[in-house]
Amino acid sequence: MQLSDTNGTAAPTTGAAAPVRRAAAVLLVALVLLAGCGAEPTPATVQAQQDAAIAQAAAETAAIAERSAAQVEQARTDAAISRLQAESAAQDKLAADRWRAVRVGALNAAVIALALIPVLALAGAIAYGLKRRAVWMPRRSDGALPFPARALTIDDSRMALAGRQAADLALASVQPVPQPLTYSPRSDYRNDVDVAGGEVPALPIATHLPSFGELLGSGVIGPGKPLYLGTAADGPLTGTWKSIYSAGVGGLQSSGKSWTAVSLILQALIATGTRIVVIDPHDGDEESLGTRLGPVTPFLARPIASEDRAMLAVLDEVAEEIDRRRSDGGADRQPWLLVIDEWTSIQRGKAAERIASVIEAVTQEGRKLAVNCLLLGQRWSSTRGGGNDLRNTLTSAFVHRMRPEDARMLTGLRAEHLPKDMLQLAPGECYVQTTAGDFTRVQTPHMVEADVVQVAAFLAASAPVSEGAATGFPGSGHRLPAVVAEAGGKGLEGAANGAASGANDPLYAEVRAQLIAGRTMGEIRDLIAGEPVKGGGRAFQAANARLTAILQSLALESAVQVDDEPSQ
Numbered sequence: 001m002q003l004s005d006t007n008g009t010a011a012p013t014t015g016a017a018a019p020v021r022r023a024a025a026v027l028l029v030a031l032v033l034l035a036g037c038g039a040e041p042t043p044a045t046v047q048a049q050q051d052a053a054i055a056q057a058a059a060e061t062a063a064i065a066e067r068s069a070a071q072v073e074q075a076r077t078d079a080a081i082s083r084l085q086a087e088s089a090a091q092d093k094l095a096a097d098r099w100r101a102v103r104v105g106a107l108n109a110a111v112i113a114l115a116l117i118p119v120l121a122l123a124g125a126i127a128y129g130l131k132r133r134a135v136w137m138p139r140r141s142d143g144a145l146p147f148p149a150r151a152l153t154i155d156d157s158r159m160a161l162a163g164r165q166a167a168d169l170a171l172a173s174v175q176p177v178p179q180p181l182t183y184s185p186r187s188d189y190r191n192d193v194d195v196a197g198g199e200v201p202a203l204p205i206a207t208h209l210p211s212f213g214e215l216l217g218s219g220v221i222g223p224g225k226p227l228y229l230g231t232a233a234d235g236p237l238t239g240t241w242k243s244i245y246s247a248g249v250g251g252l253q254s255s256g257k258s259w260t261a262v263s264l265i266l267q268a269l270i271a272t273g274t275r276i277v278v279i280d281p282h283d284g285d286e287e288s289l290g291t292r293l294g295p296v297t298p299f300l301a302r303p304i305a306s307e308d309r310a311m312l313a314v315l316d317e318v319a320e321e322i323d324r325r326r327s328d329g330g331a332d333r334q335p336w337l338l339v340i341d342e343w344t345s346i347q348r349g350k351a352a353e354r355i356a357s358v359i360e361a362v363t364q365e366g367r368k369l370a371v372n373c374l375l376l377g378q379r380w381s382s383t384r385g386g387g388n389d390l391r392n393t394l395t396s397a398f399v400h401r402m403r404p405e406d407a408r409m410l411t412g413l414r415a416e417h418l419p420k421d422m423l424q425l426a427p428g429e430c431y432v433q434t435t436a437g438d439f440t441r442v443q444t445p446h447m448v449e450a451d452v453v454q455v456a457a458f459l460a461a462s463a464p465v466s467e468g469a470a471t472g473f474p475g476s477g478h479r480l481p482a483v484v485a486e487a488g489g490k491g492l493e494g495a496a497n498g499a500a501s502g503a504n505d506p507l508y509a510e511v512r513a514q515l516i517a518g519r520t521m522g523e524i525r526d527l528i529a530g531e532p533v534k535g536g537g538r539a540f541q542a543a544n545a546r547l548t549a550i551l552q553s554l555a556l557e558s559a560v561q562v563d564d565e566p567s568q
Contacts, residue, residue, distance in 0.1 A: 212445040230442025251400025256428040274335040295456040295551040344377035363393035401425040449521035
């Protein structure tokens, strides 16, 4: 007989047959012993003995069979357990190998990262040092060079020398009233972009670049005169508000966009008596548009708005004016100009929604109603410039140094049609995009703070003291805006009352002497404060308020001197 193991294969039963043979041998021996006894067993006795022996052998055989079956079952169980243990050991080994690989990889990554840290730090330090050595730093107004000489180019040297000469002339000149210098040579070239090919021509020979003071003194800027947009390579670039209408002025910090706006605002006041309202959230800061316009603020339509409530009031006034002119058919053609500085940052303020609706009305209907706007900003991306629909309504642009992507959004030109030197423009250089589609590189008129004082004096002299609104400029055909009520009264008399505190200031004579000596507004403001002041802190605000009052008083004094001069 054969048994099957757990795999179904046959196994011999040699171990189970051996006890059976031993039992048979024992039975045989017993029979032999019985046969050897002297007595003759009876047949019944023999039969009983045989039956007993057979029964005992059968019992032993059954017990042996049971033990053999148990042993076979135990063997099967042991085999299954061994197989499971082998499979578990194999899985444990596989998991251990995988975890070992992960640990080794993580350790290698950590070692590499630690090794790269000093390399990256060294590379950053080298890059920073190279940038510090090669980056262009803003020039000081007195023509000094606050940057290494090895970083100078030929153009930088020429402009620095011109600035130094202008500063020397300022120190040597003595004027009866504050007056800017008129000698301001610089280098510039005009870049007539080939819109089809986008090529930028080479730099031409430098030409004489007149300053704002020189243009004002020679009568190029004056009542009824066209706007002087800048000096191109082939001569002055002039136009009217029909050449601009509503314009965007873009540029990074220190690119000259604020002075460009000041130039356009002053020309609008002088040439056509434009009614101007200004929104500047940073009014009072040293470099803000509102601070630079300080001496002529009495000739604006209302005080410069820097708070949300004042901004909304200005916007409401412009919207009401548009509605009024729309209803009466545009009978009143006195020009209006809404100026908004930090345009892109205001888009995130409380007045953003109202500003967007008013600007949309100005840009879409303002041209026929003589209401235009001037928007200044650094970023003109899709999300920060008011959206494509609003920017597309602007009819012109002044593009100072700025990123090509922002210039593309401001002008609407494709990237391949933009000049390649947008980030290399010097302060005061810009591309002018007019309503006719021209795209010309110009140098805007160089300006200093004293130019604004001179314009304030010109405006005061051109508007005789009277009750109510001021009269128009000779030959301008327009009425001057009324002086703001906050100045202390009506008309020019209000400006005189508002500037009275400036004339009584103990530093009045000293400020006048410093202006004659060619000092900048920042230097004079520090003199008034008794220490260097920056930003819009309380000390700066107080010094700036005193300086503004003194400048207004000087402007009115100049107007009185002009009126007292005998006519030729």
